[in-house]
Amino acid sequence: MKNIFAVLCASPLFAGINSGDFAAMMACLGAHTKAYEKGETICFEGDTVSEIGLVVSGRLHLVKGDIWGNVSIVNEITPPDMFAEAVVCGGLGRLPVSVLAKENSEVLFIDYQRIATACASSCAFHPKLIRNMIQILAQKNILMAAKMEHITKRSIKEKLLSYLMEQARQNSSKAFDIPFNRQELADYLSVERSALSAEMSRLKARGIIDYQKNHFKLLKEN
């Protein structure tokens, strides 16, 4: 086993908490680790879970099976990512995915109730932990809402412009760099890479945008 505390330090959930407090905190939260071998299933789709999982080492896949048994990978998560936090914090929900160990992995489980409820000794880190959790959930909301805004557009052109305008806004400038290459951008907008390239060329030819590599400029409409 690796040093768990090093992973915790990197986790947004434990941001701003003194690493000297980690040992006491783990005890207070009743956190426990479990090791899984490559190929093992950690939780099954539909399970009712009450603990948040934090990947300490290894690599997990969140997979979703359709009603006929075909499975697809929803996400890959690696230290210090969490899983199941939305379902657990949202209450009354069952896991929408199965969680598999793609490599030998170690997972730290934390009972949400013991985060959310002040303990008898009212440890100092509780409030911070809760604020961290709120922040994590809220930021994920913002990211998803932004992506949704782009993806719900009907054409590649609109999706792309929606994305680029958001980037321009964030950079407070009509010229900016984007953090994706073409394939990644296509995946993010869920369109074909070549179709995206073609659309970009057309927009450039029409003088609506300009770009070289990852640097973009928004020009006038028409």
Added chain:
Amino acid sequence: MKNIFAVLCASPLFAGINSGDFAAMMACLGAHTKAYEKGETICFEGDTVSEIGLVVSGRLHLVKGDIWGNVSIVNEITPPDMFAEAVVCGGLGRLPVSVLAKENSEVLFIDYQRIATACASSCAFHPKLIRNMIQILAQKNILMAAKMEHITKRSIKEKLLSYLMEQARQNSSKAFDIPFNRQELADYLSVERSALSAEMSRLKARGIIDYQKNHFKLLKEN
């Protein structure tokens, strides 16, 4: 002004809090209401905000302007909906939308810091309020993630089947009712209604699904 407390009772943020405590709570949170006339702008896109808004009466629109000045309505919110909660709870973010009063409206503003930080008199409702906020954000996460799962699919057929399979899962049955009519379902999946209808007919003809009105059945593949 209407009875604010009646609205608060209906708000998930204040679920489980004794309505007798509302007056003291409002004082403790430093909550304050403000009235807006139809057409007034409540906040501008890009504003840095620290208070959550809760619609007490009236009707607001969240609108987004593109870089060339065209605006589109992102959402309509009515009592007892909140706005700006993700940006405020996520910290360091600026409002991604402008908020306009479409009718004469009243908004209750609540400083997030005063929710998240225990007050000197450590009121009993603070922990409940925080857990409610976590639950709201987490449930929104789950809803958005589910929708994302469907919308990222490349074809109408895949989007539809992804949605129907999720419904089947939630009902633990291959036969179930959906809460949308055709237009609403098309909007949710962000596709054309008529194209959706056509695809549904094809899937029915091929024996993959069956339906009448809002009642659906998933049959065998092929």
Added chain:
DNA sequence: CCATTTTTGTTGTTAATCCAACCGAAATGT
């Protein structure tokens, strides 16, 4: 510097979606 790999753009074909228009069935209101 050269060879290799990765990334990006282009093109033509095929397939899917949009869009507008229309019709019939069902629901609604009087």
Added chain:
DNA sequence: ACATTTCGGTTGGATTAACAACAAAAATGG
């Protein structure tokens, strides 16, 4: 029961995207 409105399905033509295959450009690794 009748008129009216809403809703769902269908159709055909225009538009758009996917897909596959390839070429050019850029990055990478000796």
